Amino acid sequence: MTRSRTxxxxxxxxxxxxxxxxxxxxLWIFAASLKDDASxxxxxxxxxxxxxxxxxxxxxxxxxxxxxxxxxxxxxxIGSVVVVILRCATAGYVIGRYRFRGRRVVLGVLxxxxxxxxxLAIIPVVRLSTELGILDSxxxxxxxxxAGGNVAGVLLYTGFFAQIPDELEQAAHMDGAGxxxxxxxxxxxxxxxxxxTVAVVTFIGTWSNFFVPLVFTFSDPDRRTLAVGMLAFQxxxxxxxxxxxxxxxxxxxxxxxVFVLLQRYFVEGIAGAVKN
Numbered sequence: 001m002t003r004s005r006t007x008x009x010x011x012x013x014x015x016x017x018x019x020x021x022x023x024x025x026x027l028w029i030f031a032a033s034l035k036d037d038a039s040x041x042x043x044x045x046x047x048x049x050x051x052x053x054x055x056x057x058x059x060x061x062x063x064x065x066x067x068x069x070x071x072x073x074x075x076x077x078i079g080s081v082v083v084v085i086l087r088c089a090t091a092g093y094v095i096g097r098y099r100f101r102g103r104r105v106v107l108g109v110l111x112x113x114x115x116x117x118x119x120l121a122i123i124p125v126v127r128l129s130t131e132l133g134i135l136d137s138x139x140x141x142x143x144x145x146x147a148g149g150n151v152a153g154v155l156l157y158t159g160f161f162a163q164i165p166d167e168l169e170q171a172a173h174m175d176g177a178g179x180x181x182x183x184x185x186x187x188x189x190x191x192x193x194x195x196x197t198v199a200v201v202t203f204i205g206t207w208s209n210f211f212v213p214l215v216f217t218f219s220d221p222d223r224r225t226l227a228v229g230m231l232a233f234q235x236x237x238x239x240x241x242x243x244x245x246x247x248x249x250x251x252x253x254x255x256x257x258v259f260v261l262l263q264r265y266f267v268e269g270i271a272g273a274v275k276n
Contacts, residue, residue, distance in 0.1 A: 026252070059246070060250065064229070066250060085153075085198055085199060088156075092159075138223060226251045230247055
């Protein structure tokens with residue numbers, strides 16, 4: 001019994017150290033956001049500010065335009081999440097429930113597309129957006145951010161829909177439900193954990209994306225997202241480090257909230273995918 005307790009305490013200590021090492025950078029950023037520029041360099045790794053300067057958040061929110069950038073990020077991210085979920089769910093439903101010629105080719109193309117670097121893909125995306133007249137628009141940015149292969153999301157939905165009993169789908173057809181009604185009224189509601197998983201992954205990836213929003217908002221700074229808005233703290237000869245830390249802290253809050261609210265469904269989705 002004593003050995004078991006000792007082993008438990010050792011495991012707890014090891015996990016506590018690992019957790020602290022993972023959380024410490026986040027705590028340091030928060031502490032840095034409450035300091036002045038000089039204290040960031042003189043205090044070293046200290047997490048306790050000499051003076052709690054909350055004005056840094058006010059300056060970042062109002063002066064640096066983070067209120068506008070936050071709204072832009074929310075609109076773009078939520079729009080991208082909706083588009084990605086609909087694309088991945090419909091693609092996964094067709095691939096998982098139907099056997100058709102070229103099915104493996106479709107999966108192969110999706111897998112191959114996931115290896116294309118963003119730097120190469122952005123050129124045709126920008127050209128196509130220019131021809132459609134949506135380059136400097138929020139719609140264009142949403143479509144560009146959600147236009148990737150999203151192979152992981154498609155495969156998650158494919159595995160989930162493939163293991164649903166055929167009787168459920170046949171019952172919906174007997175009630176007169178067509179393809180779309182069966183999908184939206186029966187199949188999609190059943191895939192809640194998978195949808196939450198795809199939503200969390202897409203939200204984090206879109207929220208923190210820098211390159212695509214930079215290209216699509218280059219000529220219109222008012223459409224910048226938070227990731228691109230960080231450039232407001234960097235001047236030609238100086239950088240507002242405290243403002244940058246305050247902005248980074250504010251940009252992390254929505255991501256943490258989404259993950260905390262959906263973490264149970266996220267774990268269920270991953271566990272179900274692995275089980276399948």
